[in-house]
Amino acid sequence: MRDTRSRVRLAMAGVAAVAVVGGSVAAEAGGGGSGHRHDRDTEVVTLVGVNGERIGWVKMREYHGRVVVSGWAGGLTPGFHGFHIHSVGLCEAGAPNGPFTTAAGHYAGAMPNHGDHAGDMPSLLVTASGDAWASFMTDRFTLDELRDTDGSAVMVHAGPDNFANIPTRYTAAGVPGPDATTLATGDAGARVACGVID
Structure with missing residues (x-):
């Protein structure tokens, strides 16, 4: 008893x-405060849209080598959106090559192809009202790795991410399976929100 x-x-x-x-x-x-803070095992990032407005937040909390990621975003188009860590902590909406392209490509870690990048995260599913909520755990990166010399960035894309999951019955330029762009990005399209991790 x-x-x-x-x-x-x-x-x-x-x-x-x-x-x-x-x-x-x-x-x-x-809200309240600057919208961005971190300590040794916690990072809270503000997501900004292409017009510079604050549209959401992402919190990362590290426990024994695993990171719990949770966040909310609003004002997005309904449907699935690619959601990744990018390798440079620089979110410039007015970048010459397109919004937030200064954040460079996906944070890959030791894996060169998309779908297996350390920074590949589950897609955001946005409701009809434009809101998205995410919560999951990963062991593909640590906060110290994301806070390297260049920092990194949380990125939301305009379209869905196929995680380079293209069966060989499909071809790109006559070659079966995914092409180089799909292997690098998952064809998720333009970048619509970004938040710096430093």
Whole structure:
């Protein structure tokens, strides 16, 4: 009987801990402050759109070599949107080659092809009202890796990401399977929101 009570107390403590974590995320989502902060194991990034407006946030919290990513964005077109870490922490909406191209390509880590890049994350699914919410865990990067000399950036794309999942029954320029662009980017299109990780 005593063991059962102990297990119940531990389970309730776990629920309380989750509630506290959820409360802190909600508080950060509500705004206030600069919208960007980090400490050793937490990074909170502000997402800005191509007009410079603040459209959302992403929080990354590291636990024992795994990073919990959560975030919210609004004002996006409904449907799926590519969602990645890019390799340079520079989000310039007015960049000569297109919005946020100064953030360079995907943060690849040791994997050269898209779908396996360290910075490839699950797509955002945007509702009819233009809102998206994401929450997942990854062990493909650490916060220290993302905060290297050049920093990095969280990126939202205009279109869906195919993760270079092109069967060999399809061809590109006569060659079966995905082409070089698909292998690099997943064909997710233009960059519509960006947030610096430094």
